[in-house]
Amino acid sequence: MAVLSPQVVFTLFGLQITDTIVSTWVMMLIIIIVAIIIKRFKPDLGEMIIESINSIISTVMAEDEDVTKYLPILGTLGIFLLVANIFGIVPRMVSPTANINTTIALSIIIFFAVHVYGIKEKGLWGYLKDFANPIFILPLEIVSQFSRTLSLAVRLFGNIFSTDLIVAIVFVLIPFIAPLPLAALGILTGVLQAYIFLVLASLYIASAVEVQEVEQERRELKQTIKESSR
């Protein structure tokens, strides 16, 4: 059990501060300082980063969708995960995503963001109506909403944690050069998992928003048919 639970570094007002939280604070500080430096001295680089995140999101969204609407949540998520997944290679730090509480929190944020964007796009009644269209799909929809939230959290945690664990085990056996290729593999896995989390989150938001357009097209088609038959 000592392997699975994070170590307590110090206690603050009766709250146990674990090494995951300390790593997250250090990481937040680094990201904020780098963001300020990029904004002050190299605005072109920031524009390039935003463009690349936009292009990742727009691969799964609908063609004419305005992806900058979702950039605040998805871009933040992408940058956070990209740094967090490879943060374990920094000495004396652990990856924040190697703790299941972090990944569950992130996937719960995505769970609520999907519904908020869906309700904002279609209105409450229209969004609820899409859940039961046709009616026998309702239980499947509800199960899939929860299972995909769980799988999003567990996938990220499992990948990052297992690579960290493998590096630690090999380090105990052969401490000299042998853990290096595995650490490099861990970096590759971390970048890939950040990309996959970002793509899946935008896919879920797209699936909550997109149905409305089909509905709207159907309504417009019905309207034109009605007008032309007149």
Place this chain on the structure above:
Amino acid sequence: MWQLDSQTLITIITILGATIGIVIGCIVPAIMEGIAVQKALDGIARQPDAANDLRTTLLISMALLESTAIYVLLVILVLLFANPILDRFF
């Protein structure tokens, strides 16, 4: 014959079950991911224009396939490091 107490027996059975489980749980998703990559490479070789779409779909489906192996890994980690039976009865 040795006289094993029940805690040792449960530990042995747990380790055996965990080993068999991780072996099967790694082999099957690996074969299936191999099939997925093979089909995607066939598609890219046949139609190089569709490479970008295929790559995105391939990465997403690989992640979904790989999560099966990750579930097995998690169950086995719980069995080895946080075994509920060993804690409850002893």
